Amino acid sequence: MARADLLLDLVQAERMGDKDRFRVLVEAVIAEERANQHHLLADRLSEIITTSGKGAARDDRAAAMRDLVEEIVPRKTLDELELAPIPGRVIAEIVEEQKRSELLRSYGIEPRNRILLSGPPGNGKTSVAEAIATELMLPLYVIRYEGVVSSFLGETAARLDSAFEFARSRRCVFFFDELDTIAKERADEHETGEIKRVVSTLLLQIDRLPAHVVLVGATNHSELLDRAAWRRFQVRAELEAPSRAQATKYLEDLAGRFGGDLGFAPRTLADKLAGASFAELEEFALDVRRRAVLQLPDTDLRTIVKERVEHWRSQAAE
Structure with missing residues (x-):
């Protein structure tokens, strides 16, 4: 400051x-x-x-590390996300602790800085990481597995070390999407010795991470995570598919964001799209508005919605 x-x-x-x-x-x-x-x-x-x-x-060091980490300018805020009460509370607590870290340290307490998000795809794990960065006004760095993972023995662990060394040197949010890619259960007899070395490196680096770096891990398959990696995270939150009430509220927000209604009442649409993730609801609403604009001035919104609902159901059934 x-x-x-x-x-x-x-x-x-x-x-x-x-x-x-x-x-x-x-x-x-x-x-x-x-x-x-x-x-x-x-x-x-x-x-x-x-x-x-x-x-x-911009940060020259970040540019030099672009093969290992990607910097994303965060835009989303926590207020824009539809979160269940418990995940919403624990995520807000992490943000508050980081914002008021000096107060905590005056009492000899460090803020929590490691959160694991799990749940089916499309329900906000990446958006939560982005919102945390936005709320804290910090850069968001996303690990790039295509740059970190190597076929050469020992190279992956070395690159992972470099990525963590970069993150430790600045205040930031460090995001590992699909964490199970490099944090698989070491007891699995089908895994090679190399992945076990990578997991050991990951655990060591997480332990060394200072409190000013917020580590966010995300996985669609928490059962695949190494137990020791799972325990390294102080906060764990399950982001599930939206309930009917959440889907209704989210569709209301989307209609307002995209500048018009969606042909049917949000509650009716929520029923028609039961089981859809937040990402699928957003893509559905955007698709409807896109077609509505392209059909101006003779837009038949209800017909567009019916066609899109049928299309979504056919895809969901596959």
Whole structure:
């Protein structure tokens, strides 16, 4: 966070209407935050004070690591997600603990920073990781398995070490989607010695991870995870397919976001699309609005919805 004297000067310049000095001070804040590796905050401040929306140069180290980790600019917020009460509470607690980490440390307590998300695909695991990064105003780094996993003996573990070394050096959210790819149960007799070495490396690196790095793991198959890897996560949340009430609420939100109704009442649509994931509901709503726009001015919304419902059901039955 920027120095107190800099913030005081910034507020004073704004109150006095000194736009030039205000801009200079904001630029000083941007430089300080970038020096502290708070690149997402620095970029957002740059976008606010520039007309082009282009900030200063990004993290050079992140560019050098792009084969192992991918940086994603987070957009989603927790308020945009439809979460069941228990997962919603524990995820909000993680965010609060990270935001108020200094208070916790003054009492000798570290904030929790490792959360495992499990459940069927399409129900928000990636979105939760993105929302955590947004709420904390931190960059989101996603592990790239195609860059980490190698056919050469020992190479995968070495690359994994490099990725973790990169993450430890900055405040960030570090996301492992499909964690079971490299954290498989070591007791499985079908697994090779190499994957067992990779899992051991992963466990060691997780243990060494500082509290300022939020590690988010996601898996569709929690039963495949090594038990020791599973225990490394302080918080575990199951993200299940939406209930009828959740699907109804989400369809209402989607109709508002896409700028129009969806042909039927959200509750009726929720019944017709029973069993759909959040991702499938979003894609359905977007598909309906897309066809509605393309058929203007003679749009028959109810016919579009009926056709799309039949198509979704046929795919779900396959």
